[in-house]
Amino acid sequence: MGNNQALKENKLLFEGSEKKVEICIDDQSDNLRARGDDYWRLIVSQSEAEIISKISNQQLDAYLLSESSLFVWKDRFTMITCGSTSLADAIVYFLKDQPTDKISSLIFQRKNEYFAHMQPSSFPQDAKKIHQQVHGKAFRFGDIDRHYNFLFHLDRPFSPPTNDTTSELLMYNIQGELAEMLREKNNTSENIREALEIETILPGFHIDDFAFKPFGYSLNAIKDQLYYTIHITPQMESSYVSFETNVDLASSNSNVLLQLVEKFSPGSFDIVSFNDHSAKNIPPSYHCSSKSKSDLSCGYSVSFYYYTKNKKHWLKPYQFSL
C-alpha cells in the first residue's frame, strides 16, 4: 500500500506488518478530537505517513492513512502504521507538548517483520526512544525463532473500562481465491469490499475504504465508540492482512476471526488480544506453534498466539528475478 521508502528497493516488496500505539489521557479539560485535523496531520507526518480520508461519528474520528489508520476518541487515540514508517517519532512528538502525568496508558507494539532490514529502526531502539519520554517496560511475546510481537507499555497502574478489549488478527502468506483476486492489479474498493463480505460478518458499521494502485487495500469502519480496520498487502512476495477491532468478540459472540482465516487461508497467522476472553475457534488445518500471555502491570491481560498451517507437501523454491 501507498508510496513508501520500502518500494524503492523492489516494487513487489512491501512491509505490511504494523507498528501500533494506543494512548489514553485522563484529563477532563482536554479533548483529543478537538485538536483538529491539522494537529493530527502533523502527528501522522512525524511517522512519514499521510492522511487520505476521514469519517466521524458522535464518538470518534477515523482517519485512513497512506500507511494504515488513526482513530481518535475524546480521551484516547490508536494509530497504526505499516511500511517503513517511524511511528516512534510520532509518539515522541505527541509526548513532547503533552503533560505526561495526564497520560494514563501508553502501549506501543511492533510485529515481527518480513523485511526488518528496510526498517528505519529496531523495536529496542523505538522502545528506548519512548522510554526517554515516559518510563515503561518492554516485552517480546512469542519465541525469538518464530513469530512474535513486541510490546512497550507505560509503567503506571491503569484500570481499563470493562468493555475495553482489543483483538488483532495478523495473517501472513495468504492463499486461495480471494488472495488471487486481490493480487490482480487495479481492483476497485467496491469489488474488494464485496469479495470480503464484511457486512455479513460485522454488520451496521459506517465504512471508509481505499484501493491502492497497483494493489493494496485499507478499510476503516466505525459504529458508536467501536471500530474495526482491515489492511491488505496482497503481493505474493510479502502478502499480509491485518484485522483489528475493539468490538468485544466474547460478548458479541462473533466468529469474525475464524471467518477471516477461512477467507484468506493464510500460511500462518498471529492473534494478539487485550482483555479479550473470547473462545478461539481455529480450523483444524492449523497448528498452535506458540502461545504467550501475561497480566501486565498496566492493567491489560495480553495474549499472543502463533498458528501455522500444517504442510505435508514439498514446496517448490521461489525464484527471484535478478
Added chain:
Amino acid sequence: MGNNQALKENKLLFEGSEKKVEICIDDQSDNLRARGDDYWRLIVSQSEAEIISKISNQQLDAYLLSESSLFVWKDRFTMITCGSTSLADAIVYFLKDQPTDKISSLIFQRKNEYFAHMQPSSFPQDAKKIHQQVHGKAFRFGDIDRHYNFLFHLDRPFSPPTNDTTSELLMYNIQGELAEMLREKNNTSENIREALEIETILPGFHIDDFAFKPFGYSLNAIKDQLYYTIHITPQMESSYVSFETNVDLASSNSNVLLQLVEKFSPGSFDIVSFNDHSAKNIPPSYHCSSKSKSDLSCGYSVSFYYYTKNKKHWLKPYQFSL
C-alpha cells in the same frame, strides 16, 4: 562470537546465522591452496572478518575466522561468515581477478536472520552484486512467513563428484543443560569440547577450536578431504548453533544430526542438504513446519527442512532491559 558491528547496538545480540559461499574452479594449472595465507587473509578481510588460526593436512587448509570458517582445497573453497559480515564483497573481490570461465560452480547462501536490520545488505542485494560478475539464478527455499534459506548459484551445468555432499544443521533457541553451560561466561575451549562429546560422534578428526569472550565457540575439524565445523552463539537473546559437514551422512551411517539436536534441544532447526540422501531421524517432539527441494541446474539436488519443537505450554514474555 568475535568483535562485530552488531555488538555495538547491544552486547547480548549477535547474529549467529551465516552467509556461505562455495566456489569450485576447473583449472589444472591453478591451485587455490598455493595462493597462500596472505591471499586468503585479504579475501577474508573483504567480508570484514579476520583469520584467527589454521590447521592443514594433505588435502585442505582450514582457517578459523573471527566470524566462522574458511576451508580451502586445491580446486574449491568454502567460506562461512556470521555477524554483520559482508561475504558478497569477498566473493566479488575473488571474482575480479579470477578468469570466470574457469569457475565450474559457485553457490552462495544466506539463512533467515534474527536481526536482519543489523545487516549491511539484504540477500537480493547480495545476489545482484554477484550476478553482475557471473550470471546466476536466485531462490528462496522455504515459506517467506517461516524459516527459509536463500540460495544463489552460477548458471552453468556442473557434475559434482559422486561423494560431493553437504549437510547443514542450523539450530535456533537452544535450551537445556548444555545450553545453560554455554551461556556461562569464560568457558574454555577444552570444557566446551568435552561437553560436546564430538569425538564420540565423528571420530578421528583433527580439531582446531576457539572459545570467544565472554561466550561463543567455533570449531573446525578435518580428516583427509573431509571437514566439519561447529559455531555456537549461546546467548539467550539470540542463541544459534550451526553444524556443517561434507561427510556423506548416508554412506557413513552417521546419526550426527540427531545427536546434535538432542544435545542442544533447539526450539527450532533447519536442515539444508546438497546431494545428501541420508534418512532424517527427527525426534518426535519436533514437527516438520515446511520442506522444499529442487534439482538445481547447477548439478546439486538441494533440500530444505524446517522443524519446530511442539509446544503445549504458555510461554512467559521476555522482558527487555531499557
